Amino acid sequence: MSDEFNQKNTPIKAQSSESTSGSSGSSKDIDYVRPAELPEQDLYHGHSFITKWIFCQDAKVIGVQYFLTAVFTGIVGLVLSWLMRLQLGFPELVPFITAEHYYQFVTMHGMIMVVYFLTALFLGGFGNYLIPLMVGARDMVFPYVNMVSFWMFFIAVCVLMASFFVPGGPTGAGWTLYPPQAILPGTPGSNMGIILMLVSLSLFVIGFTMGGLNYIITILQARTRGMTLMRMPLTIWGIFTATALAMLAFPALLVSCIMMTLDKMLGTSFFMPTILQAGEVLSYGGGSPVLFQHLFWFFGHPEVYIVALPAFGIVSDLISVHARKNIFGYRMMVWAIVGIGALSFFVWAHHMYVSGMNPWFGFFFATTTLIIAVPTALKVYNWIITLFRANIRMNTVMLFCLGFIVTFVNGGITGIFLGNVAVDIPLSDTYFVIAHFHMVMGIAPLMVIMGAVYHWFPLVTGRMLNEKLGKWHFWFTFLGAYSIYFPMHYLGFIGVPRRYFEMYDSPYVTSAIGMNEFITVAALIVGFSQLIFIYNIVVSLSIGKPAGKNPWKANSLEWLTPEVPPAHGNWGEKLPVIHRWPYDFNVPGAKEDYITQTTPPSEVISAEVEKT
Amino acid sequence: MSDNSLNNLPGGFKGMSQDMGSDQTAFKGVQWGKVMMWIFLLSDTFIFSCFLISYMKGRASTVVDWPNTSEVFSLHVNGVPVPLLLIAIMTFVLITSSGTMALAVKYGYEKNRKMCGWLILATAIGGLTFVGMQVFEWSKLIHEGVRPWENPFGAKQFGSFFFMITGFHGTHVSIGVIFLFIYARKVFRGDFDNGKRGFFTTMKSDYVAIEILGLYWHFVDLVWVFIFAFFYLW
Amino acid sequence: MDKIENKETVASTHKIGIYLWIWGLLFVLSFFSYMVDWFQFQGLLRWTLILIFMFLKAGLIMAFFMHLFWERYALVNVLLWPMTAIACFIGLMAAEAKYTVFTRLLYFFIGG
Numbered sequence: 001m002s003d004e005f006n007q008k009n010t011p012i013k014a015q016s017s018e019s020t021s022g023s024s025g026s027s028k029d030i031d032y033v034r035p036a037e038l039p040e041q042d043l044y045h046g047h048s049f050i051t052k053w054i055f056c057q058d059a060k061v062i063g064v065q066y067f068l069t070a071v072f073t074g075i076v077g078l079v080l081s082w083l084m085r086l087q088l089g090f091p092e093l094v095p096f097i098t099a100e101h102y103y104q105f106v107t108m109h110g111m112i113m114v115v116y117f118l119t120a121l122f123l124g125g126f127g128n129y130l131i132p133l134m135v136g137a138r139d140m141v142f143p144y145v146n147m148v149s150f151w152m153f154f155i156a157v158c159v160l161m162a163s164f165f166v167p168g169g170p171t172g173a174g175w176t177l178y179p180p181q182a183i184l185p186g187t188p189g190s191n192m193g194i195i196l197m198l199v200s201l202s203l204f205v206i207g208f209t210m211g212g213l214n215y216i217i218t219i220l221q222a223r224t225r226g227m228t229l230m231r232m233p234l235t236i237w238g239i240f241t242a243t244a245l246a247m248l249a250f251p252a253l254l255v256s257c258i259m260m261t262l263d264k265m266l267g268t269s270f271f272m273p274t275i276l277q278a279g280e281v282l283s284y285g286g287g288s289p290v291l292f293q294h295l296f297w298f299f300g301h302p303e304v305y306i307v308a309l310p311a312f313g314i315v316s317d318l319i320s321v322h323a324r325k326n327i328f329g330y331r332m333m334v335w336a337i338v339g340i341g342a343l344s345f346f347v348w349a350h351h352m353y354v355s356g357m358n359p360w361f362g363f364f365f366a367t368t369t370l371i372i373a374v375p376t377a378l379k380v381y382n383w384i385i386t387l388f389r390a391n392i393r394m395n396t397v398m399l400f401c402l403g404f405i406v407t408f409v410n411g412g413i414t415g416i417f418l419g420n421v422a423v424d425i426p427l428s429d430t431y432f433v434i435a436h437f438h439m440v441m442g443i444a445p446l447m448v449i450m451g452a453v454y455h456w457f458p459l460v461t462g463r464m465l466n467e468k469l470g471k472w473h474f475w476f477t478f479l480g481a482y483s484i485y486f487p488m489h490y491l492g493f494i495g496v497p498r499r500y501f502e503m504y505d506s507p508y509v510t511s512a513i514g515m516n517e518f519i520t521v522a523a524l525i526v527g528f529s530q531l532i533f534i535y536n537i538v539v540s541l542s543i544g545k546p547a548g549k550n551p552w553k554a555n556s557l558e559w560l561t562p563e564v565p566p567a568h569g570n571w572g573e574k575l576p577v578i579h580r581w582p583y584d585f586n587v588p589g590a591k592e593d594y595i596t597q598t599t600p601p602s603e604v605i606s607a608e609v610e611k612t
Numbered sequence: 613m614s615d616n617s618l619n620n621l622p623g624g625f626k627g628m629s630q631d632m633g634s635d636q637t638a639f640k641g642v643q644w645g646k647v648m649m650w651i652f653l654l655s656d657t658f659i660f661s662c663f664l665i666s667y668m669k670g671r672a673s674t675v676v677d678w679p680n681t682s683e684v685f686s687l688h689v690n691g692v693p694v695p696l697l698l699i700a701i702m703t704f705v706l707i708t709s710s711g712t713m714a715l716a717v718k719y720g721y722e723k724n725r726k727m728c729g730w731l732i733l734a735t736a737i738g739g740l741t742f743v744g745m746q747v748f749e750w751s752k753l754i755h756e757g758v759r760p761w762e763n764p765f766g767a768k769q770f771g772s773f774f775f776m777i778t779g780f781h782g783t784h785v786s787i788g789v790i791f792l793f794i795y796a797r798k799v800f801r802g803d804f805d806n807g808k809r810g811f812f813t814t815m816k817s818d819y820v821a822i823e824i825l826g827l828y829w830h831f832v833d834l835v836w837v838f839i840f841a842f843f844y845l846w
Numbered sequence: 847m848d849k850i851e852n853k854e855t856v857a858s859t860h861k862i863g864i865y866l867w868i869w870g871l872l873f874v875l876s877f878f879s880y881m882v883d884w885f886q887f888q889g890l891l892r893w894t895l896i897l898i899f900m901f902l903k904a905g906l907i908m909a910f911f912m913h914l915f916w917e918r919y920a921l922v923n924v925l926l927w928p929m930t931a932i933a934c935f936i937g938l939m940a941a942e943a944k945y946t947v948f949t950r951l952l953y954f955f956i957g958g
Contacts, residue, residue: 033635034634034635034636036636038636038637042816141644142644142648142813144812144813144815145813209652209655213651216651217647220638220647221636221642221644222637222644225635225636226635227635227636228633229633229638230633231635247654247655248654248655248928248931250655251655251656251658251659251662252658252662254659255659255662255666258776262760266760266761268760268768268771268772268776269769270666270769270772270773285768286673286767287670288669288670288673288946290942290946291669291670291939291942294669294942295662295666298662346934349938357942358941358942358944360941361942364938578635618918621918623918623919624919627920628923631919631920638920639918639921641918647921654925654928658932661932661936665932665935665939668936668939668943669940669943669946670943671943672940672946672947673943673947674947675951675954675955682886695883695884696880696883700876700880704873704876707869708869710869710872710907710911711865711866711869711872713911714865714910714911715862715865718860718862718865722859823913826912830911830912833907833911834907834908837903837904837907841896841897841899842900845879845883846893846896
């Protein structure tokens with residue numbers, strides 16, 4: 001085992017950081033931290049090019065691998081969205097986009113963005129890089145399994161991309177893959193396309209189970225001395241809770257994928273009712289399509305929180321560093337994250353109000369959905385109160401944080417509309433839903449991702465990104481994204497349906513034509529303005545301002561490594577020892593406006609530090 | 613494994629809040645590998661739960677009668693149909709193998725290599741027997757016309773759920789059997805005493821690995837308890 | 847792994863007796879479960895007995911073979927509380943199944 005648990009020598013005394021019983025050391029040593037429970041991790045060292053850069057077991061390299069692969073899939077998803085918008089805004093312009101192609105783009109865009117881009121980026125990309133650094137470990141607890149998990153993800157992406165090239169093309173069933181249509185002719189890709197999609201998802205689940213085990217156990221069992229759970233940055237809390245959700249929600253997806261594969265390949269009738277196809281009665285019978293929906297959304301709703309919770313955690317840290325203020329109500333923020341995570345398993349059928357499920361379910365799920373809005377709103381209030389009277393640095397990172405708050409509030413409020421059964425019935429399957437989930441799951445977390453890249457680029461590369469380009473990038477993205485999705489709410493209100501290839505000549509949606517053109521132009525502009533970001537990254541890699549150590553003057557551990565960028569093993573000779581939480585900013589009486597987590601109390605004796 | 617210093621910690625819920633509030637580890641005295649297996653098993657529990665929930669939903673929704681499991685799964689001994697005989701034997705075999713595995717873990721920690729190794733082998737043989745009987749059952753039912761897409765006894769979904777659920781469980785048992793044989797070899801060779809580094813992970817071997825494999829094996833038995841109750845008995 | 851003195855390890859493993867007791871109990875419970883089918887109990891009695899024996903067997907395996915009886919509360923609670931999500935799923939899917947069969951009977955047979 002990579003942790004050689006030495007039970008002989010080390011006395012195990014569970015001791016909370018808040019214990020004042022004096023049992024911690026009668027020597028009145030204010031810098032005392034409990035001794036190590038475990039011996040040093042048996043770290044793997046790669047020596048060849050392949051073991052250092054390809055099949056690398058170092059979580060930092062794996063994190064960058066996940067990041068690059070996820071961004072690649074995200075670019076594919078972005079291009080697909082342009083094709084969709086071209087069709088919606090200027091229907092005759094591109095003859096290549098037939099109805100079949102359009103539905104394939106819709107499906108692949110959705111699946112890529114939700115699963116392969118956002119989940120992989122937050123958990124695999126940010127999780128792998130930041131978790132060991134922020135908890136004070138040298139690496140993840142199972143580096144070999146971690147390495148395998150990335151290559152599983154890579155293979156899953158390859159299988160997914162392969163579905164573009166098989167006969168029939170990729171599946172066009174919508175990212176929700178509802179049966180019976182998904183596996184019947186009439187839906188694009190109902191042969192090879194859907195099979196490859198289901199296989200790819202299964203591989204993804206297996207890979208992320210492996211990765212998820214690493215993240216959870218590193219956070220729970222491999223923290224450094226003095227690092228209690230309540231001294232971890234909120235980034236870690238967000239990623240940790242999201243990983244726990246992933247471990248428990250992906251099984252439902254795996255089960256539904258397996259059952260749909262069997263329905264297609266072996267002719268079983270798990271989801272397939274007695275059905276007529278072009279006048280011919282098929283051999284299926286007795287199955288239940290709504291069962292698939294329940295299984296899928298039992299996964300699907302926690303999935304959207306898997307995307308949102310890391311964003312919540314990261315933005316809290318970005319705000320507190322760049323506003324030089326402790327996050328307001330840290331403990332409640334932690335409990336809110338955990339509460340949202342737990343509740344997310346009890347709200348799934350608010351995606352199914354119009355599915356024909358048991359009508360009484362609406363009462364239950366609308367209630368739980370409104371309950372889950374409470375901790376979410378609490379977090380928004382706390383972000384705002386954190387900013388109140390803070391020493392705000394209006395740099396690119398802070399702009400993206402503010403952009404997150406604005407777009408998330410917008411998307412969250414429309415969620416309340418949709419969470420109520422009666423209001424949802426006319427709005428379901430309209431552009432209102434599309435506007436809602438893009439705001440809250442697309443734009444808001446994307447703002448956090450971009451802000452996080454500007455924030456942690458100096459750590460990963462040792463160079464700063466260009467501020468001026470960053471600000472141009474922000475304004476284009478933020479104003480552009482609002483221009484795209486705000487008008488969509490109006491389209492939804494007047495009843496424009498989603499997943500429609502064209503608007504037809506309906507008299508009541510003539511106003512939609514101009515609106516769709518506007519949205520398309522905005523989308524193309526925003527899409528192309530991301531080139532500013534890519535240019536910034538590529539150029540700054542070589543001629544960016546050297547960052548030095550801890551350029552943002554942050555408190556959390558990842559900035560406190562002896563070498564920047566952090567080397568293999570992260571901490572050099574000695575593991576760090578933690579004395580406080582990462583939010584000691586502008587503490588009265590302190591010399592600097594920040595006190596790092598490793599600063600012992602004896603060095604800041606004059607400061608009015610709270611016990612954390 | 614409990615030792616003196618773990619016993620000094622407060623137990624119960626007070627102990628739980630103190631453990632969770634302390635630094636470094638949340639689960640005191642539990643090796644990383646063991647926590648990994650437990651959390652993996654939690655995830656696997658959700659997979660099997662989703663399968664069984666789908667089965668419940670599918671069976672409760674049929675307007676066609678569900679086959680009578682006592683009859684379908686009976687074996688004919690001297691012309692007399694004995695209901696669920698094969699299943700009873702399979703249950704006996706799996707529970708026994710769970711018992712031998714628990715003993716193997718005990719002897720492993722006591723460094724008794726011979727007893728440990730033989731008990732792991734006994735567990736593996738038990739698992740192999742179970743899979744063999746499951747294969748026999750499958751072939752018997754297929755011979756009688758049960759297919760994933762239809763069957764002569766009742767609702768279509770009977771065959772689908774049967775093959776899928778027992779197939780998944782049988783696969784889990786088979787993977788366990790493979791690991792059991794590998795670990796038996798490691799025990800007899802003394803790898804756990806020497807701390808020999810593993811082929812893939814290059815991590816040092818330790819007797820806790822047998823406890824971890826034991827957890828997996830008991831989980832497989834646990835799932836069988838539920839499948840037996842819900843699918844065969846209900 | 848450093849060698850741990852035999853004295854320490856022997857003291858910390860259980861005596862063989864407890865395994866044999868639990869093993870025996872599991873057989874007894876399995877036998878009772880089998881008897882439920884042998885005697886062809888039906889309806890609520892059948893299902894209640896099946897569930898009771900099943901949970902008892904599962905509980906014995908988890909507590910003693912998987913050692914949870916001796917583990918600290920932190921681990922036990924982390925493992926058991928997520929089952930509430932499963933319990934919620936079970937309850938709701940049972941209700942959904944009832945509704946499905948109701949609509950099938952209504953539309954296919956009664957012609958509603």
